[in-house]
Amino acid sequence: MLGRPPSCASQGQGELRRDLAEALAEAGRALPAGRLARLGATPEVHHGLRDPQAPATGQKPSAPQAPVTAQKPPPAPGNARKPAPQPATGQSRGAAGQTAAGTQPTVPPSYRIGPQDTLLITVVDEAELTGKFSVDADGMVSYPYLNRVRAAGMTAxxxxxxxVTQLKAGYLRNPQVRVDVDTFRSQSVMIVGEVRQAGRIPMTGPTMxxxxxxxxxxxxxxxxxxxIIVRHRGVDGKDPEEIRVNRxxxxxxxxxVVLRDGDLINVPTAASFFVDGMVRNPGTYTLEPGTTVQQAIALAGGLTDRGSNRGITATRLVNGKTTEVPLRLDDKVQANDVIRIRQRFF
Structure with missing residues (x-):
C-alpha cells in the first residue's frame, strides 16, 4: 500500500524552519558574545551548528595573550663589551711614519753612543731595517744592507x-730614519764603602x-x-771636583747630585765617639758633623744627679799620640774621642 504523500503545509513548515535556522546562525556569527547574552542567546549556532571561534559552553573566554618574543639574558657585570676603537682618520700610513721618523731623538744631543748600548732604529715602511741593535765591544753595529756600521762616539x-745617506745611496729612494738609545750600558759610576752592593753600576739613562x-x-x-762624597772626574782638562752631600x-x-760617567761615590763608615762617666747612658755614638760636647751629653741621656758639666776632658789622638784635652760645652767633638764626665763635689 502506497503511503500518503506529504501535504503542502508540511513542506512549507520545513522550509520555514530551515530559513529560521540559517538566520539565527548568521546572527550568532555577526553579533559579539556580550550582545547575544543581553538578547538571551548564546554564541552557539542553533540546531546543532556551532561558531568555530566561540569558546565551549560553560567556559569563560580567556584574555588575549601577547605574542612571546625571545629575550637575550643581560650581560654579566664586568663583562660588558667595550666598543672597538675607531681608526684615526685624516692620516695615511706614510704620513704617520714620516711624523714619527721626522722627530728628533729623545736622548740629549750631546750624548755619545758607546759599547754595550742598545739602539732603537726605525725606518718607515721597512720592517727589515727596523728594530733594536746592540753596539758591540768594538763600537760597531751589524745593520742590514750596510753590514758593519760604526756607532760608538757618535750622537744619535x-x-x-x-x-739616511747610506740607505739613499743605493737602497731606498727617500728613507725616513730615526735613531734612539733604548738602553744605556756604556756609561757607569763606581760606588764604594758602606753600601750593600758596592761596585760598578751602569747608568740607567744619559743622566742618573x-x-x-x-x-x-x-x-x-x-x-x-x-x-756621602761624590768625586767627579776631570773633563776637558779640568781638575776633579769633590762634592759632599748630607744623606x-x-x-x-x-x-x-747629577752623576756623570766615571764618577766615584764613597759612602764612608760613620765616625763615632765614646761618652763615659756621670751620664745616664754611657756608650758609643755616631758622630754627626758639627756635634758639640753638650749635644754628646744629651745623646748619652744627660748628666746623672751627681754629674758635673765642668772639668770635662777627652782622650784624643793628636799627632799620633794619645792626649787628654780639656773640653767646653760648645767645643766640637772629633772622631774617636773618649769624653769623660766628672763627678761634682757638692
Missing part, C-alpha cells in the same frame, strides 16, 4: 743622518742622580756615615 742625530745610584747599590748600611737631606729630597 749623527748616526741617524749617516744611515746620586739617590738612584744608592738605590741600585742596595742602600747604605747601618754603619754608613751621614756624609738625610738627600733622603728627604732637599738635595741631590
Amino acid at each position: 742625530t749623527e748616526l741617524q743622518n749617516y744611515l 742622580t746620586l739617590l738612584e745610584a744608592l738605590v741600585l747599590a742596595g742602600s747604605p748600611t747601618a754603619k754608613a756615615s751621614n756624609e 738625610r737631606d738627600l733622603e728627604l729630597g732637599k738635595s741631590d
Whole structure:
C-alpha cells in the first residue's frame, strides 16, 4: 500500500524552519558574545551548528595573550663589551711614519753612543731595517744592507743622518730614519764603602742622580756615615771636583747630585765617639758633623744627679799620640774621642 504523500503545509513548515535556522546562525556569527547574552542567546549556532571561534559552553573566554618574543639574558657585570676603537682618520700610513721618523731623538744631543748600548732604529715602511741593535765591544753595529756600521762616539742625530745617506745611496729612494738609545750600558759610576752592593753600576739613562745610584747599590748600611762624597772626574782638562752631600737631606729630597760617567761615590763608615762617666747612658755614638760636647751629653741621656758639666776632658789622638784635652760645652767633638764626665763635689 502506497503511503500518503506529504501535504503542502508540511513542506512549507520545513522550509520555514530551515530559513529560521540559517538566520539565527548568521546572527550568532555577526553579533559579539556580550550582545547575544543581553538578547538571551548564546554564541552557539542553533540546531546543532556551532561558531568555530566561540569558546565551549560553560567556559569563560580567556584574555588575549601577547605574542612571546625571545629575550637575550643581560650581560654579566664586568663583562660588558667595550666598543672597538675607531681608526684615526685624516692620516695615511706614510704620513704617520714620516711624523714619527721626522722627530728628533729623545736622548740629549750631546750624548755619545758607546759599547754595550742598545739602539732603537726605525725606518718607515721597512720592517727589515727596523728594530733594536746592540753596539758591540768594538763600537760597531751589524745593520742590514750596510753590514758593519760604526756607532760608538757618535750622537744619535749623527748616526741617524749617516744611515739616511747610506740607505739613499743605493737602497731606498727617500728613507725616513730615526735613531734612539733604548738602553744605556756604556756609561757607569763606581760606588764604594758602606753600601750593600758596592761596585760598578751602569747608568740607567744619559743622566742618573746620586739617590738612584744608592738605590741600585742596595742602600747604605747601618754603619754608613751621614756624609756621602761624590768625586767627579776631570773633563776637558779640568781638575776633579769633590762634592759632599748630607744623606738625610738627600733622603728627604732637599738635595741631590747629577752623576756623570766615571764618577766615584764613597759612602764612608760613620765616625763615632765614646761618652763615659756621670751620664745616664754611657756608650758609643755616631758622630754627626758639627756635634758639640753638650749635644754628646744629651745623646748619652744627660748628666746623672751627681754629674758635673765642668772639668770635662777627652782622650784624643793628636799627632799620633794619645792626649787628654780639656773640653767646653760648645767645643766640637772629633772622631774617636773618649769624653769623660766628672763627678761634682757638692
